[in-house]
Amino acid sequence: MSLPASAPDIAHDPSHEIMEIQMGPSHPASHGTIKFNLRLDGETIVACDVEVGYLHRGFEKMSEEGTWTQVFPYTDRMNYASPLINNVGFALAVEKLAEIEAPERAQWIRMLLSEVSRVTDHLTCLGMASFEVGAMSVGLYMNEAREYLYDLVEAVTGARVTVSYCRIGGVTNDLPAGFGARLESAFEKIRAVIRDCDRLLSRNRIFVDRMSGVGILTPEHAISCAVTGPMLRSTGVDYDVRKQSPYLYYDRVEFEVPVGTRGDNYDRFMVRMVEMEQSMRIAEECLRRMPPGPVKIDDTRYALPPKRDVYNSIEGLMNHFKIVMEGIKIPAGEAYQAVEGANGELGFYVVSDGSGRPYRVRPRGPCFFGMAALGEMLIGAMIPDLVTTFGMVNMIGGECDR
Amino acid sequence: MGAVTDILRARFGDEILDAHERLGEETVVVARDHAPAIFRVLRDDPAARFEFLMDLSAVDYNGRSPRFEVVAHLFSLAKRQRLRVKVPIDEADAWAHSLVPLWKSANWLERETWDMFGIRFEGHPDLRRILMYPEFEGHPLRKDYPVMKRQPLIPERDPIDEPWPPRQFGVKA
Numbered sequence: 341m342s343l344p345a346s347a348p349d350i351a352h353d354p355s356h357e358i359m360e361i362q363m364g365p366s367h368p369a370s371h372g373t374i375k376f377n378l379r380l381d382g383e384t385i386v387a388c389d390v391e392v393g394y395l396h397r398g399f400e401k402m403s404e405e406g407t408w409t410q411v412f413p414y415t416d417r418m419n420y421a422s423p424l425i426n427n428v429g430f431a432l433a434v435e436k437l438a439e440i441e442a443p444e445r446a447q448w449i450r451m452l453l454s455e456v457s458r459v460t461d462h463l464t465c466l467g468m469a470s471f472e473v474g475a476m477s478v479g480l481y482m483n484e485a486r487e488y489l490y491d492l493v494e495a496v497t498g499a500r501v502t503v504s505y506c507r508i509g510g511v512t513n514d515l516p517a518g519f520g521a522r523l524e525s526a527f528e529k530i531r532a533v534i535r536d537c538d539r540l541l542s543r544n545r546i547f548v549d550r551m552s553g554v555g556i557l558t559p560e561h562a563i564s565c566a567v568t569g570p571m572l573r574s575t576g577v578d579y580d581v582r583k584q585s586p587y588l589y590y591d592r593v594e595f596e597v598p599v600g601t602r603g604d605n606y607d608r609f610m611v612r613m614v615e616m617e618q619s620m621r622i623a624e625e626c627l628r629r630m631p632p633g634p635v636k637i638d639d640t641r642y643a644l645p646p647k648r649d650v651y652n653s654i655e656g657l658m659n660h661f662k663i664v665m666e667g668i669k670i671p672a673g674e675a676y677q678a679v680e681g682a683n684g685e686l687g688f689y690v691v692s693d694g695s696g697r698p699y700r701v702r703p704r705g706p707c708f709f710g711m712a713a714l715g716e717m718l719i720g721a722m723i724p725d726l727v728t729t730f731g732m733v734n735m736i737g738g739e740c741d742r
Numbered sequence: 743m744g745a746v747t748d749i750l751r752a753r754f755g756d757e758i759l760d761a762h763e764r765l766g767e768e769t770v771v772v773a774r775d776h777a778p779a780i781f782r783v784l785r786d787d788p789a790a791r792f793e794f795l796m797d798l799s800a801v802d803y804n805g806r807s808p809r810f811e812v813v814a815h816l817f818s819l820a821k822r823q824r825l826r827v828k829v830p831i832d833e834a835d836a837w838a839h840s841l842v843p844l845w846k847s848a849n850w851l852e853r854e855t856w857d858m859f860g861i862r863f864e865g866h867p868d869l870r871r872i873l874m875y876p877e878f879e880g881h882p883l884r885k886d887y888p889v890m891k892r893q894p895l896i897p898e899r900d901p902i903d904e905p906w907p908p909r910q911f912g913v914k915a
Contacts (some may be wrong), residue, residue: 381898392873393871398882401883401887437765549788584822585824673764676815677764685796687796687815689797689813712846712849
């Protein structure tokens with residue numbers, strides 16, 4: 341066998357040409373409208389430009405047009421896999437600015453439903469991600485499990501996703517009768533599903549090969565990109581808003597924060613798996629410790645008056661009219677409140693000019709930062725790795741693009 | 743007043759335009775030209791150590807002078823503290839120094855602030871629109887942008903002709 345006369349001419353060899361392809365914005369392997377502008381060497385990604393904005397609806401602009409209360413339905417539509425957490429985050433930010441606090445029972449309910457939402461969000465993320473690597477049964481089991489919780493959410497709020505359940509100074513209504521028993525039975529079923537899925541996937545050779553060592557995120561890159569939530573914790577950085585800057589009553593309940601070690605897709609998967617059990621533990625404790633009492637603040641500047649006053653007295657009617665038509669007057673100023681969303685720190689920066697309408701509502705959605713970090717994580721990976729890594733970032737278009 | 747503001751006052755004196763604490767949140771207002779140095783101290787000083795640029799956006803106080811405020815929210819995991827830094831920006835001279843050399847998260851946040859408010863960031867490596875499309879005219883979160891305004895449909899682009907990075911648009915920093 342003779343040696344080639346000279347080194348192969350890479351520059352003119354078509355098999356070494358850099359190929360540019362655009363994946364998306366509506367690609368079957370990426371759930372969500374997102375475009376990846378890729379430069380490929382063979383099947384290896386050498387550059388990746390992530391293009392977001394396909395689901396931009398102008399949340400911030402619309403929020404400035406209505407009253408403070410009218411922002412709640414918009415927040416539902418941010419992270420639609422866990423809308424209750426968005427509701428709670430916005431309510432807490434406005435309450436901080438107004439220097440009011442919802443009654444104790446309302447706070448426990450908010451906590452309970454936030455944790456239920458966290459489980460629904462993780463089930464969505466893990467189910468979809470499993471689906472994309474071919475584990476269709478797990479995807480369907482998890483989707484079914486999520487329905488048990490949506491049933492609960494529907495029993496409380498009247499809607500599965502578009503909940504609009506929180507109000508400034510409380511929540512719209514108390515938990516329905518028999519809620520505790522329903523929660524217990526739903527959690528029992530979900531624990532069984534998680535156990536099954538754990539056995540199906542966590543040590544499954546095909547799954548581990550697809551996830552382990554793929555999409556590695558270093559702690560330095562994550563912190564510099566302000567990535568939070570399960571993505572940051574998978575790298576071993578122990579940051580959870582519920583522990584580090586507690587809100588509601590998270591400092592009073594017992595739970596653990598799972599952290600990973602390697603920052604790869606497998607760690608992100610396992611962090612979410614373990615977090616679901618912790619969330620259910622918090623929800624059960626909330627249910628046990630919740631005192632009876634009102635669920636709305638007793639202050640007619642912030643809460644609508646009882647209907648018997650509205651229909652029977654001129655003061656009640658005026659009060660109702662002013663709140664509905666002019667909006668709740670929030671004192672001028674600014675506040676930032678962070679809550680632990682399912683994908684990381686969900687912050688609301690609110691500015692009021694003292695009128696009934698928000699001057700500025702700025703949500704800090706965690707997905708936006710995960711997506712900003714994604715481009716660099718994908719360099720050197722292959723296209724199938726893009727699918728799993730994107731799944732584990734769990735981009736929710738409504739929140740990323742607002 | 744918190745320890746961080748004391749450090750800043752000692753090091754920068756009058757360059758700190760204002761510092762106050764309200765609702766348990768510390769805020770400092772700094773002049774634009776000194777902002778990069780101040781942010782660097784906030785990130786690197788052992789008593790501050792703000793590793794996270796959690797959020798960066800702007801507020802349009804139309805009718806007030808200066809019209810804009812760029813608002814950054816910093817978080818220190820090591821010190822468990824938060825800080826809000828505001829940089830007033832004049833309408834006629836609407837630009838600020840980019841924070842991309844300090845935090846990678848500034849990249850997309852500044853693109854969004856440019857997109858929404860029309861505030862340019864000097865030193866940004868790739869300042870183009872992020873949420874809106876390149877042909878969009880105006881900056882929608884400005885208070886004088888009408889909420890019901892409609893813009894004409896744009897002609898379809900041929901993706902083959904797009905340069906890298908695609909849709910290069912905006913201002914060269």
